[in-house]
Structures are given as structure tokens and as C-alpha cells.
Amino acid sequence: MKNPFKFGTVVKGSDFCDRESEMEMILSDIRSGTHITLISPRRYGKTSLILNLFDRIDFADTFYIDVMGLTTVSDFLNAYTKTFIEKLGGKSKIDTIVKKFLPKVEGLQINIGSFGISLNISPTNSNIEEVISLPEKLNKRVVVAIDEFQEIANIKEFDLLAIFRKKAQFFQNTTFLFSGSKRHVMKDIFSNPERPFYRFSKIMNIDVLDKAETLTFIEYKFKSSTIDIGKDICEMIYDVSNGHPYYIQYISHTLWNIISLKRRSHCEIEDFNEALNQVLYSERPMFEMLWDSLTPNQKTVLRNIALDKSPYDLEMSAGSVKRVIDTLVKGDVIEKRNEKYYIIDPMLKLWLKKA
Numbered sequence: 415m416k417n418p419f420k421f422g423t424v425v426k427g428s429d430f431c432d433r434e435s436e437m438e439m440i441l442s443d444i445r446s447g448t449h450i451t452l453i454s455p456r457r458y459g460k461t462s463l464i465l466n467l468f469d470r471i472d473f474a475d476t477f478y479i480d481v482m483g484l485t486t487v488s489d490f491l492n493a494y495t496k497t498f499i500e501k502l503g504g505k506s507k508i509d510t511i512v513k514k515f516l517p518k519v520e521g522l523q524i525n526i527g528s529f530g531i532s533l534n535i536s537p538t539n540s541n542i543e544e545v546i547s548l549p550e551k552l553n554k555r556v557v558v559a560i561d562e563f564q565e566i567a568n569i570k571e572f573d574l575l576a577i578f579r580k581k582a583q584f585f586q587n588t589t590f591l592f593s594g595s596k597r598h599v600m601k602d603i604f605s606n607p608e609r610p611f612y613r614f615s616k617i618m619n620i621d622v623l624d625k626a627e628t629l630t631f632i633e634y635k636f637k638s639s640t641i642d643i644g645k646d647i648c649e650m651i652y653d654v655s656n657g658h659p660y661y662i663q664y665i666s667h668t669l670w671n672i673i674s675l676k677r678r679s680h681c682e683i684e685d686f687n688e689a690l691n692q693v694l695y696s697e698r699p700m701f702e703m704l705w706d707s708l709t710p711n712q713k714t715v716l717r718n719i720a721l722d723k724s725p726y727d728l729e730m731s732a733g734s735v736k737r738v739i740d741t742l743v744k745g746d747v748i749e750k751r752n753e754k755y756y757i758i759d760p761m762l763k764l765w766l767k768k769a
Contacts, residue, residue, distance in 0.1 A: 417670050418635040421663035425462045426469070431623055431631045431659060433459075437467055443616060444557055444589050445473060451563075452593040453600045454620035455746060455758045457660035460593045463620070464559045467591075474555035474589070477501055482562040487537035487571045491545045496533055498548050505531060515551045519544050537571060546581045549588040559591040564599040575603065579610040590615065598744050622657025632666055636681065641673055643681040650686055656760040661693070668692050694765055701765045704747070712738050719748060719755050720766035 420429050443450055452460055461480075468476040479497045484490050495516070502511050505526050516522065521536035535541055549556040560566075566574050582590065592615060594600040603611050629648045636643040651669070655661035669689035673681055705713065715725040715738045725735050739755065742748045747762075748755050757763040 415639055415674070417667055417674075418639050419663050419667035419670055421660055421667055424465055425459070425663070426466055430459075430462055430466050431628055431662065432466075433463060433620075433623070434627065435624070436463065436618070436620065437470065440467055440591075440618070441470060444471070444591065447589050449590045449615035450592070451600065451604050451615040451617045452591070452620055453597050453617060454593075454595060455597070455749075456595040457658070458595070458620050459659040460595065460620060461561055464561065464591060464593060468557070468559070471557060474557045475501075475552065476557045476559070477549065478559045478561065480561045481565045484565055485568065487542065487569055487574060488535060490566065490569065490574065491535040491537065491541060492533040495535060495545050495548065496531060499531060499533075515548055516544060539572065539577065542572060542574065542577050543581050546578055547585075550585045552587070554587060556588045557591060558588060559593065561593050562595065563592040564594040564596045564603065567599055567603060573610070576610040579614060583614070595746070597746060597749075623652075623659055623662065625652055625657065628652050628657065628662060632662070635666065636670065639670070641670065641679055641681060647681055647683065647686050650683075654690060654760065654764070658760050661761060665689055665693055694761060694768070697761050698765065701762055704762070709738075712742060715739065716742060716747065716757070717766055719757055720763045725755060 418429070440450055440452075452463070454460055464478065468478065477497050479494055481490060481493060484493060498515070499508055499511050502515075508524060508526070508531065512519075512522065512524070519535060519541050520538065521534075521541075523534040525532045525534075535545065549558050566578075582588070592600075592604075594603075601617075603609055604613075604615060604617055606612060629645065629652060632648045632651055633643060633645065651662060651665050655665060665686075669681065669685055672685050672689055672692075673679075676685075708716065711730065711734060714728060714730070715735060718725050718728060725739060726732060728735065739748070743750070746758060749758055750756075757766070
């Protein structure tokens, strides 16, 4: 039987642990034409959330653009344009699409090969404005999701954010859904009064999964694959993962494999412990790489936070502690909630406590 838990990839339908309250709120806002910005740590399932959300949108055409790793204006223009061309008809209609929606784009080069369409658009101010305006030219309701939007801030050839805002603020039929995982950059883009996108959209911070929904999901997935699991072990999975979507799926996936290999139909606590150790062992190289990149002061502060102690209890000046904390926050290693600092990755915290 196939393992019912998926991680490290986009999950849809019954494989997606529903974020019902978030989905309903975002759908309501998008329906009313409100631009949305989703911010969360890495591996919180933003992409899965967006694509599952798109499956529920029947009042608009949807377009998903991933800008992770793009470093130039040309990269952005090519990725943005290619998404629309492929969704509107692809290779068979490319000439019609370009003539109808991109007649003013200068120096547009199109190559059609066995691996699909590749584009090259000259990075000029007028081309940027024309490409950004593409969804509005469709003359119907459109929702455009731009994933890992913070990458655009790294492009220095043009003030791409300023040009984007200049055009998009006048759109009547297009609603944007921005998402990003580098939270300090995303917050600076959308919350800094000196930045072009200040107050352009409604900001939603994606939090951990709801506990009740998640426990139901875990139990259902195990039992639907003929493996009995107690509510206590479901709670252990949730609690050790601290509601982190990636680790809930990862630990559950590993646990399911362990039980299946033992040819049993019931989950025991020792199976859970074995699964947890396997996950920690698998993540260890990444944690060691992070640890090796830290200064001695950063390591000391981070370990104190892992042990649920205040970093200011250390024999270190308050100024030094603050500098370390600022660096760790900027690197999305820790976050501040309710006047206390927490390690974002629950497995990193557990690894530090065991080390």
C-alpha cells in the first residue's frame, strides 16, 4: 500500500492538511478584490495552500508564478510572461497571444523546443510595465500568485517594486497573492512606509497548523491505510512538531513506513520514538551546517533559547546579546512571540537539546 503522507513536495486534495479558517478568509478577501500577502517560515506549506486555494476559485482565472532564484529583471519578465503564455494556450497559440496581449513589448525573442517555450525579453522600463500589465489585459477577473516574492527585492537593475506598484495600483480586474518565507524582507517590503508596496495588500502571517484539524488528519490517514493509531501518539506527533506542517507529514510518513516494514497494523510508542530519531538523523547534516556557520556567541545564545532560558541570563553584555538576536531573527532561525524568543524549526530545537 502507498504511504499516505507526503512531504517536501506540493500536496493537494486529501493529502493536504486543510487550513480551513485561513482558506475561507483568503477566499473572501480575494473575492472582494483585496490583495493578500502570505508570510511564514520555510516549509510551512505556502505553495500547497495557494494551489489548493486555486482549486476553490471558480470566479476568476488563476496564475501561479514562482520567482525563487531569479536574479535579473530579464529572469522575472521571462518567468512572468511564460506563465501566462502557457496557461492561455501555450505553443499552439503563442503567436496570437503575443500579438493580442504583448504588441508593445520590444525585443521579445521566443524559442520553441522539445522542452517547451523559452523567452528572452529586453529589460527596459516600458517592457516591464507592459509585462506587469499582462493580466489586466485579459479583461476578466484574474488572480495572480507570486511565490517567494521577496526575491524581487534582490534585483538591482531597476526599482522593480516601484514600477510594479505604479502599474498594479490601477488594476481593476486583477488580484495579487504574494507569498514569501524570508520574513524580515517581506515585512520590510510591505510594512515599511518608505517602500513602494507599503499598505498595498493585507498581510497574513501563516501560523502552525490547528491542533484539532491536524489530529483528525493524522488519525484518518493512518486508519484509512489499515493502520490503527491512538490519539495519544497523534498528539505526540503534533506536539514534537509544534504544529509545523512539514514535520507533521515527515514524522507521520516515517512512522507509517516503520510500521509497514514490521508488517504490523498497530502503532506503538516505540515506533514513534524510532520515527522521530530517524527524522532527526536525516536533518542532522543541515543542522550541523547551520551550527558551523554560527559564531561562538550565536551558538551560546541559540543553545540557551533551545533550553527555554532567556538569552539575557548569559554572562554576556546586553548589547552583544541583542546583536546576536537580531542576526538570528534576520536569518529566520528564531522569532519573538509574547516577549519570548523561540527557535522556529522544532527539530533544530530538539537536536540542540540532545547534542
